[in-house]
Amino acid sequence: MLTNEYVKRVYDQVQKRDGDQPEFLQAVYEVLDTLQPVIAKHPEYEANGVLERLVEPExxxxxxxxxxxxxxxxxxxxxxxxxxxxxxxxxxxxxxxxxxxxxxxxxxxxxxxxxxxxxxxxxxxxxxxxxxxxxxxxxxxxxxxxxxxxxxxxxxxxxxxxxxxxxxxxxxxxxxxxxxxxxxxxxxxxSGVLTGKGLEFGGSLARTEATGYGLCYYTAEALRVLKNDSFEGKTVVISGSGNVAIFATEKAQELGAKVVTASDSNGYVYDPDGIKLDIVKDIKLGHRGRIKEYAERVPGAEYHEGCAGVWTVPCDIALPCATQNEIDEASAEALVKNGCKVVCEGANMPSTPEAIAVYQKNGLLYGPAKAANAGGVAVSGLEMSQNSYRLSWTFEETDAKLKSIMESIVAESLAAAKEYGEEGDLMAGANIAGFVKVANAMVAQGIL
Known part of the structure; x- marks a missing residue:
């Protein structure tokens, strides 16, 4: 709930200007809500109009x-x-x-x-x-x-x-x-004007895998620090079947988990024995097929029409990797009811505010998208560096840098959350840690 007068004034202005943009309003409200203790501690941000400028695109x-x-x-x-x-x-x-x-x-x-x-x-x-x-x-x-x-x-x-x-x-x-x-x-x-390029013309090794791998590195580090736990022996539900979902599945399996679902815009498949990733890759990367084909090729696998049902599958860890607002309040409650203890986001803003409230009320470990799925843009940044240097790092070098970045995001988020009275809150910590760096740069550069 917005209680800081400056924060409320800024959000009211966003509502007035952009009231027809619900996804944007949702993202702004979530961030501003968690930034209230920061704003209270730093009056220079209000004096320099940082929030007004932050919510308005250049x-x-x-x-x-x-x-x-x-x-x-x-x-x-x-x-x-x-x-x-x-x-x-x-x-x-x-x-x-x-x-x-x-x-x-x-x-x-x-x-x-x-x-x-x-x-x-x-x-x-x-x-x-x-x-x-x-x-x-x-x-x-x-x-x-x-x-x-x-x-x-x-x-x-x-x-x-x-x-x-x-x-x-x-x-x-x-x-x-x-x-x-x-x-x-x-x-x-x-020039390096685009990232995600082919390896033959300036692309980076590990870029294809980066968001999915990074999601799992983030989740593993959060589990280690906050729960003294790991992926080992856990049942994982993943939505989507694009690059993020495919490589999150691959890394989760490498870390000892059993991933039991994959989905697309038509429906989802459930494989109680664990998803056969080679088949998903063949369907989605090989000939751009529909996930329904998986159940036709794998004995014992089930196909279900509609995407929301994927969140009714019992699991320890849920990694939403499809699209925004795919988990609503009812889906979040189904996850909790069926034993889920961890939700980390591979897609952008896949949980509605009501779903996030369910996670928090029930004490789930919740990793927000802006932190948990930052691996893709991290390796994009590394690709930019390689293009500038006119060189290429090995897969192992790039992957090691990615893992280090994702682990540092967990540490930065937890440190920021603790500093502002939100200890253990990865969502508040991510918003605060990301904001303070940008806000200080904006103040230093003057009113632009």
Whole structure:
């Protein structure tokens, strides 16, 4: 509940201006709520209008993307890039291609990215972008033409020292390749302007695995520090079947857990013997199939229509890796009822405020997305460093740096939470630790 007068005033202003953007309002409220003790202790933040500036993007770019489909028909989509905050580095954040993309969704993602990037300790500001284009069912040629049209506009707003986009939902190696190729063609320069690139043209080893692996490194460290426990012998429920879910499953299995679920937008599969990851990879990475196919290929596995049911599967640890607000209050209560003790987020804001309240009321270990899924942007930052140095680190070197970053995020979050009277609260700690670094940089640079 907002009680600080300055915080309330800022949130009221956001509501007035952006009342039609529920995801953005949700993200802002959650952060401002946890920052109240910080604001009370630092009057210089109010004097410098830090919160008012934090919640208002430095720049919002919205543009038309016209392209031609395989039938020769002109299609028009909307493109977005929100450059939210550059106090600690160039804007950094992914591009999402999905029918649900709109300005409010991109703003919520960009706002979260400010604090997430700050937590990595790397010099990256917060940004996000994307389009309401849906690659699903499109040919490679159609995806290429769309990406080229998208980059034809976007290129004038980005650069290796200005804004460095990456991938997100439905923007993987194929899309990044097409986007990078078009940028190179238009600008006639070879630079690290996009991350998530192929290894042949400046990509980083471990980038594909980074968000999923990082999620598990974060969860393992939080379990060790807060519960003196580990993944060993635990049953894990994971939603999604994209890169984050696949590599979270892979690392959780390596750490001794049994992962029993995978899902997509149509439904989920439950395998009581543990998910066979080679089959999921073949379905999703091999031929972009639907997860239903898993149950057709694996004896004893069950397929269920609808996604929400995945949270009714008994487990020790839940790792939501699909999309925002996928766990509501009822799903959170089902998790608690069925024995779940840990929820760490691989997707962006996958839990509603009501779900988070259920976690907190029942004493679950809760790792918020901006901390738990920061591994992807962390290795994106490492890719930027490698591009600047014109070198490439080994998988082992990059993975070790990723593990260290995720463990430091847990430590930073817990230290910040303790300092401001929220001991053990990873959500409050992540918001506070990420904010203080950005806020101090904003104060130091003057009113911009």
């Amino acid at each position: 720049r919002v770019v919205k543009f038309r993307v016209a392209w031609v489909d395989d039938a020769g028909k002109v299609q028009v989509n909307r493109g977005y890039r929100v450059q939210f905050n550059s106090a600690i580095g160039p804007y950094k954040g992914g591009l999402r291609f999905h029918p649900t993309v709109n300005e409010g969704v991109i703003k919520f993602l960009g706002f979260e990215q400010i604090l997430k990037n700050s937590l990595t300790t790397l010099p990256m500001g917060g940004g996000k972008g994307g389009s309401d284009f849906d690659p699903k069912g499109k040919s490679d040629a159609e995806v290429m033409r769309f990406c080229q049209a998208f980059m034809t506009e976007l290129n004038r707003h980005i650069g290796q020292f200005t804004d460095v986009p990456a991938g997100d939902i439905n923007v993987g190696a194929r899309e990044i390749g097409y986007l990078f190729g078009q940028y190179k063609r238009i600008r006639n320069e070879y």
